[in-house]
Structure formats: C-alpha cells, structure tokens
C-alpha cells in the first residue's frame with residue numbers, strides 16, 4: 001500500500017506548500033496562485049488541458065503536414081537569409097538524418113543566441129509542425145533539445161519526459177508562466193508527491209471497476225503511458241482520468257448513502273391515511289388532480305405510512321402543480337395529529353403559499369400561521385407560543401421558521417420549497433425541529449439527472465411530468481429596442497382584453513439600490529407615457545410585507561393590470577390571468593431564472609407571450625442563451641443548457657447548495673462514472689451499517705475529511 005499508510009491517518013502529505021517544489025519561488029508561486037493553485041495537491045489535481053503526442057521520433061522522410069511531430073537530425077548548415085517576397089530577415093538551420101532534409105526557420109530571434117546554439121555538426125531533437133513548400137519541408141519556430149556533444153541521433157533511445165518520446169501534457173497557463181516552466185513544475189510534483197497520494201477506496205471496488213490506484217492515476221493523468229490511445233486521452237475517457245473521477249464521485253455518493261441510511265434507520269411517524277381533510281379539500285378544488293399529481297401523491301403517501309422518515313424530492317417543471325401536492329401531504333400529517341412546517345426561500349413566495357392555504361385550511365377548521373423575519377416581535381411571541389403548545393396545525397414561512405426559538409409541539413412533516421436556494425444544512429435544520437419528521441423537498445427548475453444525483457443524491461425522487469390540462473405553451477420572442485413600441489402595443493392589447501401583464505427589471509448592478517432605481521424609473525415612465533389608461537403596480541424587495549401583500553392581492557384580483565417588478569417575483573407567483581411578460585435586459589439573467597420568470601405566464605387558458613428584451617450589444621454567448629429560451633419551453637432542456645454554459649457551481653449557487661465544483665469530474669461528461677460510483681457506494685453502505693467495521697476506518701476518516709461538514713454527516717461522529 002502507499003506511503004501514506006505510515007503517516008498519522010489525518011496528515012495529508014500532499015497538503016504541502018508550493019515552495020517545496022524546486023523552481024517555485026515567490027514569483028512563480030504568485031502565478032500559480034492566479035490559476036487557483038495553492039499547494040502541491042492542487043497542482044496534482046490540476047490536470048492537463050490536452051496532450052501532445054510526441055511518442056514517436058520520426059524519420060525526416062516520414063514527416064507529414066498534419067500536426068506536431070518529433071524528429072531528430074544533424075545540423076548541416078546555419079545562417080541568416082530573407083523571405084522571398086517581403087524581404088524580412090530570418091534565421092535558417094538545415095538538418096538531415098540521412099533520409100531527408102528539413103529547413104528550420106525563425107522569424108523572431110536574437111542572432112548571437114542563434115549562432116551560439118546552432119553549430120554545424122551538432123545533433124538535436126526537433127519538435128514542431130512540418131509544412132511542405134514546394135520540394136522543401138520547413139518547420140517554423142520548432143522546440144529544440146540538443147543532445148550531448150558526443151551523442152548522435154543514431155544512439156537516440158531514451159525519452160525525455162519534458163520534450164519527446166512520450167505524451168506531453170499541455171497545461172493551463174497564465175501570463176508570464178510558460179509551458180516549459182509549467183511542465184517542469186508539474187513533473188516535479190508528479191515525481192515527488194504523486195506516489196504519496198492515497199485513497200482508501202476499497203480494493204475490491206477498485207478491482208471490480210478496473211481502476212488505477214490514486215497515485216498511479218495521478219501519474220498517468222499527467223504523463224500518460226505510451227500505450228494509452230490518443231482518442232481516449234482527447235475524449236477524457238482514459239483510465240487515469242476515469243479513476244480520478246470515480247474516486248471523487250465515490251466519496252460524495254458514500255456520504256449521501258450514509259446520510260440516507262442515517263435517516264432511514266431513524267424511527268419516525270407511521271401515518272395512517274384516513275382522508276379526513278384530504279377528501280374535503282379535493283372537493284373544494286376547482287380542478288381534478290392530474291395523473292402525474294396523483295401518482296406522486298401516492299408515492300408520498302407510501303413514504304408517510306411507514307415508520308421510516310420520508311426523505312423525498314418533489315420535482316416538477318414550473319406551473320406543474322406542486323403546491324397542491326404539498327398541501328395534500330400536509331393534510332395527511334395533520335390528520336395524524338402532527339404539525340407541518342413549510343419553508344420557502346422568499347417572503348413573497350412564503351406569503352403566497354400562506355394566502356393560498358389560509359382560506360382552505362380555515363374551511364377545514366385548521367389553523368395556519370405565517371412566520372418571517374419581518375413578523376413583529378409582539379406577533380412573533382404569540383405565534384411561537386401557539387406553535388409550541390400545538391394550537392397551530394401548519395406554519396408557513398421563510399427561513400425564520402428554522403431559527404432558534406421556534407419550537408414545535410409535534411412536527412410531523414417539514415416541506416421545503418427549495419427552488420435551488422436552500423441546501424443540506426437547511427434540510428437538516430428543519431429536520432431537527434421535530435423528532436424524525438418526514439421531509440418533502442420541492443424544486444421547480446428541473447435539474448439534469450447528474451446534478452440531481454449529487455445535490456439531491458440522498459433523496460428519493462418524485463417527478464410531476466405533466467402540466468395541468470388546457471395550457472398553451474408560452475410563445476417566446478427575443479427583441480431589441482427597435483421592436484419596443486410594438487411590444488408595448490401588444491401588452492396594451494392584452495390588457496384591453498382583460499388579461500394582465502408583468503414587466504421585469506434585472507439587478508442592474510450588484511446592489512439592491514440600483515435594482516430598485518431602474519424599476520422605479522421604468523415604472524414612472526411606463527405609467528405616465530406608455531400605459532396612462534391602465535393601473536400599474538410596482539413590486540420590489542424593499543416594500544414592507546403588508547405593502548407587498550396588498551399589491552399582490554390587487555394584482556390577483558385584477559385591479560392592478562400591469563405589475564412592474566424587480567426579480568422578486570421570480571419564484572412561484574401564481575396569477576393565471578397574467579398572459580404576457582416582458583423581461584428587460586434578459587441577457588443578464590441565468591437561464592434557469594428566465595425559465596422561472598417565464599413560468600409566471602402561461603398558467604391559464606389564454607395564449608401567453610414572453611418578450612425577452614436584449615440590448616444590441618449583447619454578447620454572442622448571451623444571444624445563444626436567449627436562443628435556447630426562444631426554442632424551448634422544456635425545463636429539462638433549459639437546465640442542461642444552463643449547466644453547459646455556466647457550470648454546476650453557478651447553476652446551483654455553490655454557496656447555498658454546499659456543493660463545490662469538482663476538481664476533476666465534469667457532471668456533463670462523466671454521468672456514467674457517476675452512476676457507477678453511486679451504485680458501488682450505496683451497495684457498500686447497504687451491506688455495512690454506517691461502515692461500522694474497523695476495516696472501514698480509513699474510509700470514514702477520508703469521508704469526514706472531504707465531505708463531513710458539508711453533508712452534515714452525524715453518523716461519522
């Protein structure tokens with residue numbers, strides 16, 4: 001086994017400063033720092049961007065015109081000359097290996113330096129891209145490795161890992177750091193430190209999956225052995241990389257498996273389903289549940305009926321009707337004399353859920369309260385008391401519900417309307433509010449499977465894959481200013497027909513103030529100059545909760561015809577009569593966010609439009625992203641595109657989700673390895689409760705080191 005077995009288990013021999021590498025002084029260390037590299041371990045895990053195939057040293061007669069090649073030869077002639085047409089100076093060196101001749105040319109050079117290096121009769125290895133010009137083969141600005149004075153090319157059998165005879169890594173650089181220097185640094189890191197790398201991934205799994213030990217994988221990932229095929233290297237599917245990716249995914253999935261096991265082994269509530277409240281609620285609804293809603297509700301019911309606490313993710317595209325499923329689940333918990341908490345990411349959304357549930361629960365004789373950061377101290381005190389003594393059946397609120405001091409009499413079900421804003425910590429906090437309550441997490445934007453398996457990998461999954469009937473897909477147009485007046489006319493005609501509209505402003509700069517300013521100015525101008533005959537409302541994050549509530553009520557009732565808003569309406573607002581949304585500076589939004597926003601329209605029977613206004617100067621990438629929105633209404637397609645364009649950290653908001661970007665793995669490319677690693681990890685945990693066997697001490701320790709804090713792994717101690 002590796003060298004680290006002799007070290008104390010918690011010491012990491014790779015976490016050593018960059019200055020321990022030969023050739024890395026303060027200047028180079030600073031450059032490496034710019035690449036995000038802070039210690040030797042980070043250097044080792046920063047894999048090459050690509051590889052140059054310099055395995056074969058060719059005869060000059062075998063050279064071709066496609067790509068970088070390596071050849072050797074003896075210098076026959078040297079000297080300055082001029083280019084034929086432009087009469088620019090150049091330095092020329094003619095070499096031969098007995099099978100042919102090549103002319104090497106430099107157009108930027110220092111003559112004394114060239115004279116000193118290139119001496120007739122010397123042997124060297126040359127690396128460059130040969131091109132044929134008539135009968136002559138030329139190579140411009142080749143790399144040159146001189147052989148020892150007494151060594152001739154015929155004796156050339158050795159390889160030089162920094163220049164030829166092997167695959168050569170090409171690293172990501174920064175200004176002032178050259179490829180050659182980079183290779184030297186990485187080579188030193190790989191030679192001295194990679195052998196110390198150790199992963200306690202069980203041998204039987206490594207063998208079953210045909211993986212390399214970590215040390216070997218790191219070595220191979222930087223300097224692949226000559227047998228590896230170039231196609232695999234280019235495609236990133238080679239064994240070394242796969243081994244590293246597997247290792248990375250395995251520990252995450254192991255953590256998720258342990259967390260799931262930890263919850264499954266708890267003794268929760270075994271509810272009975274008596275339909276005491278759910279049946280009357282179903283009668284009150286103006287619609288029948290869709291097939292998908294019923295299926296998902298049954299999955300939830302099954303979970304709730306067993307003693308093992310539910311730990312389920314409810315996923316569904318915008319407007320698919322998750323809320324009613326959540327409320328039905330809540331009623332089951334209430335029927336069983338327990339309380340329910342529903343936590344939403346913003347006040348507006350929490351309020352909306354509260355306002356929606358209130359009349360129904362009232363009719364059922366049940367008490368629901370609203371709790372947020374802006375609940376007054378006096379009200380809060382009374383509410384907290386009522387929750388604690390069990391007078392309240394359901395609490396709807398923001399993260400204020402998770403804070404200390406909120407004590408439940410008997411919490412049976414926690415629901416988090418997550419919308420990508422909460423993370424594992426919040427889920428754990430909600431769970432701690434009761435004695436092993438059931439947990440239902442709702443998320444609106446569909447997430448690609450690979451992300452779901454990581455971020456929500458410990459949850460069982462229910463998907464509402466059907467929209468309520470009668471919806472017409474939203475038509476999306478991307479417009480520049482030149483069509484602005486037309487767009488306004490369209491909105492006017494919609495409102496004149498009795499429908500409603502939104503106009504949304506983005507965060508202009510990273511401050512709420514300017515955000516508000518743009519919306520305020522826009523609002524005044526729209527009311528005065530564009531829509532003087534209609535009633536407009538302005539909604540933004542700085543309004544007091546009562547003001548927001550009032551505004552939303554007026555919009556819902558149709559009194560306000562056009563709602564001008566900052567992005568606070570992004571999540572969950574549900575006004576089916578609204579049929580057009582105009583989004584200013586649409587290029588500044590993320591795709592998932594745009595999809596969420598657009599989901600506010602198209603919720604009723606009227607044909608709906610989403611008008612994405614973009615500036616003329618919008619970048620190419622921006623245009624591409626908006627094109628995805630125009631083409632597709634499918635949340636999954638949009639989520640994939642978002643992941644591709646912005647990367648997982650951004651898509652999820654790394655901070656909130658607790659998920660870092662992976663060091664080597666790529667969620668888009670490595671989905672298969674993820675599934676394999678997940679299967680192995682879950683299987684291992686299934687067979688060994690909490691990995692309690694001392695045989696797995698290393699594994700537990702490593703897991704704690706990598707993921708313990710972020711995954712809230714209580715079972716690791």
Ligand SMILES: Nc1ncnc2c1ncn2[C@@H]1O[C@H](COP(=O)(O)OP(=O)(O)OP(=O)(O)O)[C@@H](O)[C@H]1O
Pocket residue numbers: 287288289290293316317318319320321322323324444468469571572573574576599603
């Ligand atoms: N089965 C159904 N038939 C008809 N309308 C429905 C049905 N289920 C829900 N609705 C209505 O569809 C609209 C969207 O439902 P809901 O707000 O629950 O969606 P959601 O999945 O939470 O979406 P979002 O993520 O956008 O908030 C609401 O107006 C709701 O009343």
